[in-house]
Amino acid sequence: MTETMKAVVYTGLDTFEVTQVPQPTPGPGELLIRVEAAGLCHTDLDILAGRYSAQFPRIPGHEFAGTVVDADSIYQGCIGARVAIDPLIACHQCRNCTRGYPNLCTAGQAYGAERDGGFAEYAVVRQENAHNIGGLSMPVAALAEPFACAVNALERARLAPGMKAAIIGAGPMGMILSIALRGWDVHDVTFADRIPERLDRARSFGATHTAIVDESITDVLPTADFDLVIDATGRPEVVQDAIRLLADGGTLIPFGVCPPGSQINLDPFEIYRRQLRIIGSFSLNRGIPGALRILQRSDFPLQELITTRFALDAGAETLAAIGRADTIKIQFDPTITPAAQ
Known part of the structure; x- marks a missing residue:
């Protein structure tokens, strides 16, 4: 008799359910993970x-961590390991992969999109996508995926110790980017946001300066002053204004996901004359x-980055909480019951 498990399932556009589905079985080169924390974004x-x-029906969730409870015969030694999951699956053969950009793989897939992900009691992943978390708690380990997205951006930025940085948007990724910057000895970090509560939180995570925005970020932050500016809002008009904040030789990362087809105006002479850099960074x-x-x-x-944890049964409530001013990261914990929340 096939074992079942509880999962959040996207059944089609704008429709989902929390239901029982067959528990997956690991195939060649795969591990079965008991999911213990799964973040939402x-x-x-x-x-x-x-x-x-994505393809429907699909179990979403690409930020997750858990314990290996089964594996194919080659990887039986992995059983019991505590791991965080890299959701991207690359072919390792296309031009992008061979040039060092498996995140841009032309045949790429991802857990939570093309393959079932972590909003379930169990998930099957390739062994190479599972990374030992050491002594980290499962909720903190599930932050590895968004932190890895920040690592990708910051590695491309060619950072140097002592740089002066500004982050526009003090939401979840703004917080994560700020913490990750410390790994490059960048400690002078200014935050700008429209919501005072988010700036209060940014200060608790080491922001050296904060600015409340009413209309434009250039009304509250000095222009031509920052070596690094990161947009974490995904709003084209903010990216447009962010260019003006760059010091000579500065770098802008439009990290937030702007709508496809949106546009900004650039003065190519200013980019040339002031030796500015605008760099893209996709996923991890x-x-x-x-x-x-x-x-x-x-x-x-880091535990304070996770403001709310839900049982899988609270699917609708959990999805509705994404982006609220009183939240940073939200997670499912498939090991808890609704009464234990």
């Missing part, structure tokens, strides 16, 4: 709304080990 809403490519690029090192070494109260 806005991409999970985008998948449900059809703004991000083999960065889970680096992210885990940051999490293991950080002095910040």
